[in-house]
Amino acid sequence: MARPSRWNEIVDAAAMLFREKGFVATSLEDIAREVGMYKGSLYHYIKSKEDLLFAVVREPAERILNELRELSALDLPPAEKIRRVTRSHVRVLEENFTYCSVYLEEVAGRHRSDEWSAMDREYVAAIVRVIEEGQERGEFGKSLDARTTTLALIGSLNWLTHWYRPDGELKGAEIADRYCDIFLVGMLSRTPTTDR
Amino acid sequence: MARPSRWNEIVDAAAMLFREKGFVATSLEDIAREVGMYKGSLYHYIKSKEDLLFAVVREPAERILNELRELSALDLPPAEKIRRVTRSHVRVLEENFTYCSVYLEEVAGRHRSDEWSAMDREYVAAIVRVIEEGQERGEFGKSLDARTTTLALIGSLNWLTHWYRPDGELKGAEIADRYCDIFLVGMLSRTPTTDR
Numbered sequence: 001m002a003r004p005s006r007w008n009e010i011v012d013a014a015a016m017l018f019r020e021k022g023f024v025a026t027s028l029e030d031i032a033r034e035v036g037m038y039k040g041s042l043y044h045y046i047k048s049k050e051d052l053l054f055a056v057v058r059e060p061a062e063r064i065l066n067e068l069r070e071l072s073a074l075d076l077p078p079a080e081k082i083r084r085v086t087r088s089h090v091r092v093l094e095e096n097f098t099y100c101s102v103y104l105e106e107v108a109g110r111h112r113s114d115e116w117s118a119m120d121r122e123y124v125a126a127i128v129r130v131i132e133e134g135q136e137r138g139e140f141g142k143s144l145d146a147r148t149t150t151l152a153l154i155g156s157l158n159w160l161t162h163w164y165r166p167d168g169e170l171k172g173a174e175i176a177d178r179y180c181d182i183f184l185v186g187m188l189s190r191t192p193t194t195d196r
Numbered sequence: 197m198a199r200p201s202r203w204n205e206i207v208d209a210a211a212m213l214f215r216e217k218g219f220v221a222t223s224l225e226d227i228a229r230e231v232g233m234y235k236g237s238l239y240h241y242i243k244s245k246e247d248l249l250f251a252v253v254r255e256p257a258e259r260i261l262n263e264l265r266e267l268s269a270l271d272l273p274p275a276e277k278i279r280r281v282t283r284s285h286v287r288v289l290e291e292n293f294t295y296c297s298v299y300l301e302e303v304a305g306r307h308r309s310d311e312w313s314a315m316d317r318e319y320v321a322a323i324v325r326v327i328e329e330g331q332e333r334g335e336f337g338k339s340l341d342a343r344t345t346t347l348a349l350i351g352s353l354n355w356l357t358h359w360y361r362p363d364g365e366l367k368g369a370e371i372a373d374r375y376c377d378i379f380l381v382g383m384l385s386r387t388p389t390t391d392r
Contacts (some may be wrong), residue, residue, distance in 0.1 A: 021211075079384060085205060105301075106333035108358060131383070140383045148374040151359055153353040159351025163302060170344075178344040186338045186382025187274060187327070187345060 009035050011044055014052040014099045023053055023106040057103035060096040064089055065119055068126050076081075078134030079184055080166060086183075087176040089157045093166075094172035101161040108158065124150055143186075153183055204274055205231050206241055210248040211294045217303040219249055249308075253299035255390065256292040260285055261315055264322050268368055274330030278349075281323060282379075283372040285353045290360075290368035297357040320346055 013034040019027040028049055033041040046052055067088040071081055093100045111117050126152040134140035156179060164175065209230040213222040224245055228235040242248055263284040267277055272333035289296045307313050323346040352375060360371065 022220050024218050038365065108246065136382070138385060141381065141385050144378070144383060145374050147376050151355070152378050153311040154293050155353075155355025155358070156351040159347070159355055162351070162354075163347055175344065178341050179348055181332075181338065182345050182382070184350050184382050184384050185337065185387055186378070186380050186384075187278070187330070187340060188380050188382075189334060189337050190386065191303070 006035065006037070007045060011052065011055050012148075015056045015102055018056060018102040018106060019098050020051065023102070029075070029158070051103070053106060054116075056099050057107050059093050060099050060121060061103055061107075061116075062143065064092045065123055067092070072126050072130065076137050078130050078137065081130045082134075082147070082184060083176075083180045084129075085130070086157065086180050088161065089154075089175065090172040090176040090179075093157070093160060096167060097161070097166045104158050104161050127153065151182075154181075156183075159191060160165075202231065202233070203241060206238070207251050208250065211252040211298055212265075213304060214249065214252060214298040215294045219245070219298070246308075249298070250304060250312075251369075252295050253303050256288050256296050256313060257299055260288045261319055262290070264319060268322050268326065269326075274326050274333065274335050277326045278323075278380060279372075281306075281326070282349070282353065283369065285350075286356065286368040286372040286375075289353070289356060290362060293357070293362045300354050300357050302374050310319075318352065323349065345379075349375075356369045 014026070014031050017030055018036060021030070028042055029039050031049075031052065032042050037170065042054070046055075068085055071084050071088070074081070076084075106112075107116050108120060116131055124147070128146045131140060131146040135142055135144065135146070143185065160175065164170070164172075197284070200319060207225065210222070210227050213226050213230060217226070224238055225235050225247075227248065228238050234337070242251075250365050263279055266283070268282050272280070304307075304316060324342045326343040327340065327345055331338055331340065331342070336359070356371065360366070360368075
């Protein structure tokens with residue numbers, strides 16, 4: 001489908017409205033009004049509101065997944081991979097805050113399509129593999145459940161949309177480093193006598 | 197306001213619809229239809245849809261906060277407090293899964309009212325104090341940022357609504373214990389040579 005010149009403006013407006021009102025409560029009329037065109041003209045760009053949702057969330061979702069794919073292939077200590085995936089996740093989220101928020105509110109875990117569910121699953125599976133690799137190398141604790149740990153990490157990262165503000169004082173890179181310290185090192189003081 | 201006999205049924209229907217369609221997209225007509233009454237009759241029970249939202253989320257939200265208040269007052273090691281608050285959070289969430297999901301999707305962090313924002317803030321502040329207490333006692337690492345750690349923990353717990361299934365094999369108590377191990381002990385193997 002042709003994407004004439006107002007495409008980016010329409011996607012931005014849709015992202016903002018999906019974020020503020022939710023996908024279901026936003027109508028194509030709302031989006032048309034926001035960009036100052038007739039609803040009928042929107043159909044030159046899209047077939048349905050669903051097309052706009054996927055246009056909003058595709059770029060950041062694919063970027064976050066591609067960065068993890070590249071990272072997984074590198075020969076790095078698993079802890080360093082966890083650090084990098086955390087930084088990448090937070091950075092994409094920070095740079096595309098509204099779009100990512102829409103993804104997390106409206107797409108993640110909602111089984112809107114096989115394609116999106118497959119992306120969610122691949123993301124979880126790749127982090128599970130990093131953790132299992134760390135356990136095999138003796139770098140990570142053997143008693144960890146890799147899947148629960150992955151979901152705890154992803155959950156705390158995704159929950160950022162509930163409290164992080166792009167114009168706030170705390171920057172994404174700093175949050176990512178603090179999260180890594182918590183997940184890798186844990187809250188308990190590390191002393192020579194505390195073995196796992 | 198009088199709460200005649202169909203009150204519980206109405207609140208259950210509202211919770212289910214808010215969860216499935218979202219608060220904004222659910223109409224009072226939808227709720228009336230679900231329980232088989234006229235929309236006008238709903239006004240014997242409520243003044244607005246907002247009343248129903250708060251009826252849905254008040255009980256679990258107050259329970260989770262009250263359990264934390266009681267726990268905070270106990271004389272227990274901070275790590276044990278973190279363990280108990282995690283268990284309590286997961287248990288309330290498990291026992292009131294639909295209602296809590298509505299709270300997390302529609303109320304948490306959305307500043308719907310001063311009262312609810314105050315409850316969110318009190319919950320965060322109480323966990324921050326437990327962590328600071330742990331740092332003062334030397335039980336938790338000094339370099340932790342207590343607020344970021346609190347938000348990471350709450351985030352990973354709240355994200356459960358995206359993947360936990362009440363009828364699944366993994367029970368809440370087990371998830372809570374795994375999460376505690378991750379947050380307290382961390383992913384890295386604890387060896388005598390790895391000091392913080």
